[in-house]
Amino acid sequence: MPMYEYACSDCSHEFEALVRSDTIPTCPRCQSTRLTKLLSVFATPTGSASAVLPLPSCGSCVSPGAHSGCPLALGR
Structure with a gap:
């Protein structure tokens, strides 16, 4: 049974169901059946450096790897 x-x-x-x-x-x-x-989004374990995936570059960051203020860096 999938979730x-x-x-x-x-x-x-x-x-979730x-x-x-x-x-x-x-x-x-x-009790409605009109659902979308x-x-x-898959969860990753926390506290492990190997579980952190690099963020993709959207081209709007000042320099690659510096995601300050980047919407892709939310939660980091």
């Missing part, structure tokens, strides 16, 4: 992330079109609630291929997921808040599947 999916959804946003409800009726109440805007975002949630394990979904079997023969079931239709419903919003746990309002969201793009999942």
Whole structure:
């Protein structure tokens, strides 16, 4: 059973659900089936230098590798 992330079109609630291929997921808040599947972001372990991936360059940074103020560096 894969895990999916959804946003409800009726109440805007975002949630994760394990979904079997023969079931239709419903919003746990309002029971609506009008859902949008969201793009999942994979988690990485923290505290490990080997788990940090280099950020891609968008061309708007002052110098490569210096991401101060860069929107791609959020959370760093």
